[in-house]
Amino acid sequence: MISDLFSVTVLIGILASGIRLATPYLYAAIGETFSQKSGVLNLGVEGQMLLGAFAAFYVSLNTGSLWLGLLTAMLVGALMGLAMAYVTVNLQAQQGISGIGFYLFGLGMSDLLFQRLMGTVETVRGFPKIYIPFLSDIPGIGEIFFSQNILVYGAYLLVPLAWFVLNKTTLGLKIRAVGENPDAADSLGVNVGRIRYFTIILGGTLSGIAGASLSIALLNVFQQNMTSGQGFIAVALVYFGAWRPAGVLGGALLFSMVNSLQLWMQVKSVPIPSDIAVMLPYVLTILVLVATVSKVRAPSALTKPFEREN
Amino acid sequence: MKKSLWFISVLALLSLVLSACGTQAEKPAAPEKFRVAVVMPSAINDLAFSQSMYDALVRIQTEMGGPEKFEFVYSDGMFVVDDAAAAIRDYATQGYNLVIAHGSQYGSSLQEIAPDFPNTSFAWGTTVDTFGQPNIFAYEAASHEGGYVNGVLAATLTKSKVIGVVGPIETGDAKLYVDGFKAGVMATDPTVQVNVNYIGSFSDVALASEAATTHIAAGADAMTGTAQMVVGAIGKAKEANVLWFGTQSNQSSLAPNIVVASQVYHWEVVLREMISLIQNGTLGGKSFTANLANGGEVIEFNPDYPLDANAKALAEKTIQGIVDGSIKISLP
Numbered sequence: 001m002i003s004d005l006f007s008v009t010v011l012i013g014i015l016a017s018g019i020r021l022a023t024p025y026l027y028a029a030i031g032e033t034f035s036q037k038s039g040v041l042n043l044g045v046e047g048q049m050l051l052g053a054f055a056a057f058y059v060s061l062n063t064g065s066l067w068l069g070l071l072t073a074m075l076v077g078a079l080m081g082l083a084m085a086y087v088t089v090n091l092q093a094q095q096g097i098s099g100i101g102f103y104l105f106g107l108g109m110s111d112l113l114f115q116r117l118m119g120t121v122e123t124v125r126g127f128p129k130i131y132i133p134f135l136s137d138i139p140g141i142g143e144i145f146f147s148q149n150i151l152v153y154g155a156y157l158l159v160p161l162a163w164f165v166l167n168k169t170t171l172g173l174k175i176r177a178v179g180e181n182p183d184a185a186d187s188l189g190v191n192v193g194r195i196r197y198f199t200i201i202l203g204g205t206l207s208g209i210a211g212a213s214l215s216i217a218l219l220n221v222f223q224q225n226m227t228s229g230q231g232f233i234a235v236a237l238v239y240f241g242a243w244r245p246a247g248v249l250g251g252a253l254l255f256s257m258v259n260s261l262q263l264w265m266q267v268k269s270v271p272i273p274s275d276i277a278v279m280l281p282y283v284l285t286i287l288v289l290v291a292t293v294s295k296v297r298a299p300s301a302l303t304k305p306f307e308r309e310n
Numbered sequence: 311m312k313k314s315l316w317f318i319s320v321l322a323l324l325s326l327v328l329s330a331c332g333t334q335a336e337k338p339a340a341p342e343k344f345r346v347a348v349v350m351p352s353a354i355n356d357l358a359f360s361q362s363m364y365d366a367l368v369r370i371q372t373e374m375g376g377p378e379k380f381e382f383v384y385s386d387g388m389f390v391v392d393d394a395a396a397a398i399r400d401y402a403t404q405g406y407n408l409v410i411a412h413g414s415q416y417g418s419s420l421q422e423i424a425p426d427f428p429n430t431s432f433a434w435g436t437t438v439d440t441f442g443q444p445n446i447f448a449y450e451a452a453s454h455e456g457g458y459v460n461g462v463l464a465a466t467l468t469k470s471k472v473i474g475v476v477g478p479i480e481t482g483d484a485k486l487y488v489d490g491f492k493a494g495v496m497a498t499d500p501t502v503q504v505n506v507n508y509i510g511s512f513s514d515v516a517l518a519s520e521a522a523t524t525h526i527a528a529g530a531d532a533m534t535g536t537a538q539m540v541v542g543a544i545g546k547a548k549e550a551n552v553l554w555f556g557t558q559s560n561q562s563s564l565a566p567n568i569v570v571a572s573q574v575y576h577w578e579v580v581l582r583e584m585i586s587l588i589q590n591g592t593l594g595g596k597s598f599t600a601n602l603a604n605g606g607e608v609i610e611f612n613p614d615y616p617l618d619a620n621a622k623a624l625a626e627k628t629i630q631g632i633v634d635g636s637i638k639i640s641l642p
Contacts, residue, residue, distance in 0.1 A: 013527040017520050024516070111353065111387055120355045121541045121564060123548060219519045221545045221564075223538065224353040224387055228514040259517065263524045267474070267505040274480045278510025 004268040008140065014264055015144040018257035019152065020218055024049070024210040024227075025252040026155040028234035029241070030162045031206030033248055036238055037166060038199040039179040039301035040088055043099025045207050046231025047106020048080045052211030054110040057222040058117060060124050070151075070212050077208020080106065081201035088200065089193045092305035103231070111224045118222070126220035127151055151209070151217040158206075162245040175199060179299035182306040192306045207231065240289055242296035251285065258284045344374065344585060346382040347401035348410040349394045351512070354386045356538040358558040359483075363412045365559065366577035370585075373578070388413075389513065395419035402427040407588055409433070414482050420446065424594075431593040433584060435577075436483045438597045447587075448597035449580045453483050453536075453557065454490025455602045455632050456573025458639050459609050460555040461494020462628045463570060464532045465502050466621045467553055474525025476518050476535030476543040477508040484508075484536045487557055487573075489641045491534055494628070505530065515542035522546035544569070562612035571611045571625070579606035603633045 004010070028045050035042045052073035060069030084102055087093045127149040136146040166172040177185040178195045186192050210230075215222045233255070241247025258281040266277055348367065350360035367382045374380035383401070388394035394416050401409045402423060410433045411420045417434060421441045424432045428445060435449040464473050473495060477484050492504050505528055507521045518535065519542030525533055526546065534555035535543050541564060547554045548565035556562070556572030580598040587596070600606020609629055611617060631637035 009527065013524060017523060020523075021516065021520055115353065115355065118355075121357050123545050123564060214516055219515055219542045219545055220549075221515065221541045223356065223515055223541050225389065225513050226515040226542075228511060228516070228539075230516065260520065260524070263507060263509075263517075263521050264528075266507045267524055267528050269505070274477075274508035274510065278508070 005264060005270065010264050010268065012140050012143055014257065014260045016147075017260035017263065018253060019144060019148065021256035021259055022252040023152045023155045023218065024213050024230055025234050025237055025256065026158060026249065027206045027210035027213060028231055029237040029248045029252060030158050030245055031203035031210070032235055032238045033162065033241070033243055033245060034166070034175065034199040034206075035196075035203040036302055037179045037243055037299055038175045038196050039182060039299055039304060039306070040196055040200055041095045041099065041235075041303045042084060042102075042200060042203055043096060043232075043235060044080065044084055044102025044106065045203070045210075045234055046227055046229065047103040047110075048077050048204050048207035049106075049211035049214075049227045049231045050110040050225070051080060051106045052077045052208030053215035053226060054113055054211070054222055055208070056212035057124060057215040058113070060126075060216050061118075061122060066124075066127055066216050069216050070209065073208040073212035074205045075208070077204040077206070077211070078201050079204070080208075081204020082197075084204065085197045085200040088305065089196050092307065095303045095305075107225060114222060114224055121221060121223055123221050124216060127217040149217045151213040154209075155213065156249075159245045159249045166245070176299070178306075179301050182301050182304075183309070186306070186308060192308075196306075210234070239298075240285065243299065244296075254288060255281050255285050343378065344380050344408075344589070345406045346380070346408045346410065347404075347406040348382065348384045348412055349388050349397045349401070349416065350384060350386045351389050351394070351413040351415065352387060352538040354384065356559075357541060357561050357564060358536070358538040360386055360412065360538070361559040362575040363410070363577055366575070366581060369576075369578045370581055391415050391419060395423065398432075399423050399426075402430045402432075405430070407431060408584065410435075417441075429593075431584070431588045433594075438599075440595055440597055442595075444595050445593040447584050447594045449577070449584075450597070450599055451483060451575050451607060452599050452601035453487035453573070453607075454493070454639055454641060456557060456607050456609055457487040457490030458494035458497075458632065458637075459602075459625055459628050460534055460557070460571065460573060461491040461496075462498045463621060463625050464491070464534065464553070464555055465495040465498035466624060467570065467618075468502060468532045470529050470531040471499075471502045472529040472531065473502060473504050474522065474528070474530035474533040475504060475506040476521045476525070476533065476540055477506060478512045478537040478539060479510060480508045486641070487536045490639055491555075493639050493641060509539070511539060512537045513539055515539050518542040519546050526550045526552055560610050562610075562614065566612065566614040568615070569612045570615050570617060571609055574608050574610050575600055576606050576608055579604050602629055
């Protein structure tokens with residue numbers, strides 16, 4: 001019943017699950033924000049996440065070290081980013097198409113490795129919950145915000161960090177300049193290609209962590225195609241968040257909170273069909289997007305390859 | 311620019327090849343060899359729907375005398391229906407005796423393809439619809455039967471009197487299983503509360519996992535679920551030490567301490583009949599049901615879980631009752 005939804009247990013449950021569900025989106029979408037800010041649309045996020053998820057899982061399972069697993073996921077993500085950077089910067093490929101290519105590569109490759117190296121679905125003991133001293137004892141708040149695993153904390157710390165780097169550092173200024181007007185940036189001595197290499201590799205690394213956050217922190221299993229479109233939602237969140245880390249955070253939280261709300265609605269037998277319930281996160285996100293159309297426009301050079309004029 | 315396009319095409323091709331790597335190509339067969347091809351939506355090791363078919367084919371192969379007598383090939387991970395349709399047509403062209411479209415989503419593709427290959431037999435599951443085609447067999451599982459048995463067991467073992475169910479989409483095999491499970495719980499202990507959650511996806515492991523966490527927070531101490539994304543839910547059940555009841559494939563290996571029993575589909579019961587019909591010249595037009603009575607569904611208890619003898623006896627009595635018809639499962 002609807003009235004059952006308004007209890008403390010349910011409220012805490014919704015918020016705590018929303019915080020968890022948003023974690024992979026945050027890593028992937030913040031990474032994507034960096035590459036889009038520099039003018040590169042990376043549609044391969046989903047593939048990078050899948051390979052990251054597999055790498056983290058496989059290495060953790062076989063070495064027993066979650067940190068080594070995480071590191072491998074970052075490395076694999078970075079390598080995918082490096083390849084993407086070569087294709088977009090050096091070969092100046094059409095970004096939408098090459099991104100899809102990288103997605104398919106990640107999807108196929110992670111599945112192939114899973115079939116050949118593991119053979120069956122297994123579980124690992126993932127990153128444990130870390131109870132922040134004192135804060136985790138606060139009723140309600142403690143359970144929601146301060147009783148999560150390390151990768152969840154990391155995702156939320158990444159948001160202000162990303163904001164700082166993008167807006168308060170020279171590097172951030174260069175990234176934005178390259179994304180807005182690469183010709184002008186180039187004439188002022190900014191190496192456009194190098195900046196884009198950096199942002200795409202950073203994006204890949206963060207997507208790798210996003211995958212790892214699923215396979216060795218939140219779910220602790222690996223299955224074929226387990227990201228199930230989350231990488232594409234992350235790309236959409238960058239647009240939703242108008243290329244601002246705080247906006248991305250808002251979008252990720254809105255989507256995830258409504259998703260956990262609908263899970264609870266079904267559990268509490270709120271009389272609406274499940275098909276409608278599962279649509280809610282998508283419908284609400286679209287409604288909010290429509291209602292708050294911002295004047296912020298995309299980086300001018302987004303998807304445009306840079307060719308130096310002689 | 312040309313160079314980059316070339317590079318991308320190679321990349322795209324490479325990824326296609328890689329994603330199709332589950333397909334094993336073998337040499338053309340001698341005529342007496344029975345050749346089967348199967349297209350499945352998820353991985354052959356998904357511990358659920360696709361694995362149930364793969365395992366059945368392996369058992370049939372052993373029965374019929376190995377790869378010399380019975381050859382099978384598969385394309386797994388075909389969650390994109392268009393790709394699956396291409397694979398089905400491709401296998402039909404290659405002259406396989408039986409091409410199995412293992413997924414209700416492949417129906418309309420099969421309806422289009424089958425008339426073009428009148429000498430090839432097709433099978434489609436899970437459904438009862440052969441589209442009135444003389445070369446399409448239909449097969450399904452009476453998943454509510456095992457669901458009912460699981461429900462009886464869960465209602466007996468729950469202490470908190472709250473049970474959680476994680477389903478994919480409220481339709482077909484999944485809905486049938488969940489409804490059967492609920493009926494089993496209600497018949498055993500009507501005071502038990504069954505919370506059902508359909509997450510709207512067969513592949514979203516993250517949401518299935520969060521749905522399980524939600525059930526546990528709502529007080530569930532026993533859970534079940536169906537389709538391949540439940541591995542996420544089983545993981546959470548394992549962490550929280552909550553009982554799990556499996557279906558489709560035997561899910562004990564994933565969490566030996568908490569899986570009580572699994573309803574396992576033994577499609578070989580259905581496949582055997584199809585193969586013998588095909589060998590005698592009937593290529594389709596019939597539909598089959600795997601159930602507890604014909605051995606197409608088997609309740610496999612997890613030997614590592616210390617199941618109370620009385621509970622096990624009750625489960626066995628329930629199975630017997632469904633088989634001999636003394637237990638009628640009333641579905642909504």
